[in-house]
Amino acid sequence: MCDNWLRFASFVHRTQTTGLMQDLRTSVEKILGCDLAMSIGINDEIEAEKRIAKFLSALENLPTTDLYRLIDPQWVVLAAGIGTRIDPSSRLNKNLDIWIGTENVLQLSRRYLLGTRPHIVVINPQMAERFSQFDQTEIDLRLGTNAITCVQPEPDGTGGALRAALTEIKNSTSEFVGVSFGDEPFLNQAMFIQTLVSHFIAQADVTLCAKAPETVVDKGGLFFDADGRFCGTTEWYDMTQAEQSHMRENLEQGNAYTNTGITLIRRQAMIERMDRLKPHKNGTEFHHVDLVRLFYEDGLSTNAHIYRNKIVSGVNRWSNVLIGENMIYEARRQQLAQQGVRVDPSAQITLENNIIQIGSGCHLIGKVHLDQNVIIGDYCRLENVVLTGNCVVGDLVGLKNVVANDTIFEANPVGSSITEPIFGLAVQSQIEDSKFNCVKVGHAVDLRSIQAFGTVIPPQISLKERVLGVPVKPKNWWFDLLVDSDYKPGIFAFGEKKHLPDWKKLRDHVRSHSENELIARSIQNPDLCQIAVQAVVDLLDLEQSDGTYITDQFTAEEIWGAIFEMVKLSTGKQDPYRKEKLAARQTAYLLIHQFQDQDLDWIERLKLVIAGNLIDYSNTRVVNNLSHNPRYFEESLLVALSSDFSINCFSQFQEYVIEASPKRLVWLIDNDGESIFDMWFIEQLAELGHQVVVVGKQEPASNDTTLADLHEISRSPEFQKLRDQMRYGHVTFIASGSATIGTNLNQSTSEFANALLDADIIIAKGQGNFFTTQGLKKDTFYLLLSKGITSEESTGVIADRSKAIDGLILGYVPANVRLENTLKDYCQQQN
Structure with missing residues (x-):
């Protein structure tokens, strides 16, 4: 009886413990923004779970508020490098101006940083001057969202970059500061996960991520004391001959490690020691990794995590860029080929995530970017195409040199013949050299050099060199001299009336007036009449990625302008009145x-x-x-x-x-x-x-x-x-x-x-x-x-x-x- 009771009590304890640990794991994954098992990058599932279990055990007695403070790092992204090996004139910035898909090097370098806090991004004065010429939308386009910028006045190394960010670091409430780089777009998420997990398992004050290199020459080497404690790093040019020989011997034995610069540091301890950093390179540079030696000398806990997976270099040279790009593009080509998509060997495909809805027999050529909510039908041909937001491409649509956002391209009926010589697919809608934003494009169209915003293009139409839909604010020099900055062509936008009880009647009025007044004056043929009416209905129903109607942002005058144009296209009647x-x-x-x-x-x-x-x-x-x-x-x-x-x-x-x-x-x-x-x-x-x-x-x-x-x-x-x-x-x-x-x-x-x-x-x-x-x-x-x-x-x-x-x-x-x-x-x- 007693044994049974003890076994039952043990079972209850294990169940409760398991449940608590699962709750903790859920909370941790929410804070870090990832699934630990999928992101840790350890192929052996048992070993991966052991490592995760040790990590969670180090956190299990913390309340949720302390959990956020402890494991949600304050990342400082060092992006002030000039990049003269990319462009000797430095006009082309290696962080901002090298784009892979819809993201530049800086944004790709930030994508796997763990946690919820805004990143402190350290930039140089030239970048700050560029940003001063931009509005916030343009800044976010290059910098990425959720960022705080600090300017590093002089190129005085990574330690100088941290000093430039010191005010913002002091304002942070995080226990630890993470240091990463804005020119490392090809690092895996596993590198950051493993470093953080190792840091908390070791209960360290500072953890430096290191790698096993192919060479130790011109690298920053890791050194350990007689007890195996990590005591610091030394740059190759600062090493004695004995230290260089030691690094070479360790390399031959497979025990040489060089630093990646990725670091987790206890924030307050770092702040207290920043003034003790000594200069390198004739007094022109300070290195943040020297904090490891200061921590070691002061008796704080130091830790080195050796990342064993493959690391692709950052973008210090164009050759590095090409290697990293090829790695990304080859992975996407293989992924799409497994889904039955024909991808040209030289195609450069980028996807917002790994899940893409794409139909049978599609052919992708050149540079193609597809957002996560994009849907592609059967037998589509995409060449040099960017599709963002909730884009839908129906069957047998050909897009060449097209940029589209929140746009629907209607499907064409699939007949008996779907191929042709040279081009392969015999697409029935051919659209080239065009840009669309929140547009519905009818089937069987031939469109060349079209720019359209907030409109519906009727089916079976051929157009060339047209600007359609609601006009956007012009970028001409004279516009700001004419009107104030918040000018809109009308008293109110439709969305401003949503709170009114007769909101639906307002939309219904647009439809009924279009049908009974404008379209009735334009055409008598019932089929063409229905096409025009449907175009108006489709315009009123066009939604953006955020779920709002596109017409919510338009004034009545803008909507009527789009409708007048749509009815002309649908009916051919140029002057109905x-x-x-x-x-x-x-x-x-x-x-x-x-x-x-x-x-x-x-x-x-x-x-x-x-x-x-x-x-x-x-x-x-x-x-x-x-x-x-x-x-x-x-x-x-x-x-x-x-x-x-x-x-x-x-x-x-x-x-x-x-x-x-x-x-x-x-x-x-x-x-x-x-x-x-x-x-x-x-x-x-x-x-x-x-x-x-x-x-x-x-x-x-x-x-x-x-x-x-x-x-x-x-x-x-x-x-x-x-x-x-x-x-x-x-x-x-x-x-x-x-x-x-x-x-x-x-x-x-x-x-x-x-x-x-x-x-x-x-x-x-x-x-x-x-x-x-x-x-x-x-x-x-x-x-x-x-x-x-x-x-x-x-x-x-x-x-x-x-x-x-x-x-x-x-x-x-x-x-x-x-x-x-x-x-x-x-x-x-x-x-």
Whole structure:
């Protein structure tokens, strides 16, 4: 009975101990960021588990908070080397400018460093100067994320690098500091795991990772005392002849070890001894490994871990780079070949991780990088391709010189013939020399030299040398002179409205309006109609890697710009609103005759110009009003003449325009119908001596006036005076480059940008231009009617819909003013 009880108690104890050790192991692996068994690099599984068990035993009595402090090292990455053997001029930095896949040498050197703390990266002054020219995104691209930089002023060795980082080291709460190098991209994770495990098994104050070398000449050799205690390292050029002979003898016996520089050091003890480091090389260099000898002399515990696995040298020479690259590329070629992928013998393949979803019969050529979430279908041909984020490449797609992020390439039907001479695979979608970011590309396309962002390219289309989708901020020198840094072409981004209860209705409105208004005007064929509708749906559903819709970051104007373009590509209809534009134009011609001969003052003329926005046959409400009252337009304009401005900055307009000396004015045109009134008013501005640049759309967008429309209007009999003014250069027509509602300044042509920079005053017509030009660094007058919720919220003007016309706005915003509240609030404060 007693024996059974003892056996049971022993079983319970072992079970509890095993459970506790497993919990400890889980915690340790979470802190270190790896699976110990898979990462330790010991082929003998029993021996590996023994080593891990000893390591965990050294930690088993520690509370979790102490565990983090103890085994989560503060890594200091020494990356201040100039690398003159890579490039004698040192313009090409060996840490930053040598890329293998999507990571450079520095990032690859940091990838296996254990723990959770930000790495302290020591850089040289030249690197710091480069970083000062970059924004944070560009710095992270080269440096990697989760890093703290310290500058080493002089190239005074690894000890000097630690001194440069000393302030940040003192701020750390870690018990141990790890030292590694920014030019060692080919080291295995096992090297760091084994060094850390050995360090804690030995319960050392300092551990240096060493290797068994092929030669000891010009190496830093390890020395041990008579009791076998590790007492320090000595560089070959600092050794006595006896020490060099000793190293050679040990090499012959297989007992010679040289240091790798990878070190774990007790932080506080290191800080206390930094001032005791002695210089090497004529007093120009300090070596951090000399701390080992100082620790030994002071009676602290020193430990050398001999790493027995293969070590590939860092990137001190191009030959080292080639050896390391070939090792990586050969491993990837073998891996993919085992998965049934045809890889060219010279292909340079990099993968985000070892798991890749790739179909049958694929062929990879040249430089190819695939992120971990990339999916490749069957019979695809990839040559010089970078796919990042959640990219999906469907069957029979050929990509050559393509960079894509979060992009879907639709699959093609697999027929009976899937090969052809020379090229091998007979792909049905051929895409070359292109760049995509969050795009869906239809099947059976032929695309060459395409740049696309946030859009859908319809199937069975051939395009060449196009920029598609939502325009990104240009990198032209003049852009920052035009607008402030947080400029966006619209009042709000879609994602900013997610908290609203009618968020889904907003998305549904985009779809329904696209289908029932834009697409219905563009095509009658039901098949083509469905393709266009599906493109809009796909755009609204496009997701980024973080799970958010791409449209969340876009303004309504940016989304409509992409949709206008997509519908043109899908249907071939370039100007869907042409009929309504011409009807509005003819109506405006008739109406202008009734007013132009009247003796109107400047206020009344401005009211007519603003009220002309009503002449819009694409507006359902306007068309309904007109059906009930054929004189709706005429009566509304008459009412406008006697109405008050809801925002009245006429005094500024009178001072800066009407009574001012001749100025350079830029007039941003809006709808086609009201542009007749604009031309009438512009004639009068030119008569005052002003030089007026009238800006239309580059391409049709809704019922807005294009540059071609402006020239059509100027040729009408009503505008003989305007033609004369154009002949003498008093009035000029140009295109903005924008192809959406309003004026997307990200699309500005150089001609338009120069016109804005040269202008004394901007006059922006309509809601769209008010929404999209806020933040202009130019004095701007806004002439518009307040219509709809967005306008009401941004202008502060709620029009009385019971009136024939209401909500006339003549606002003024000086240069460099960004509206914090409504336009009405701002203008009232100024007046």
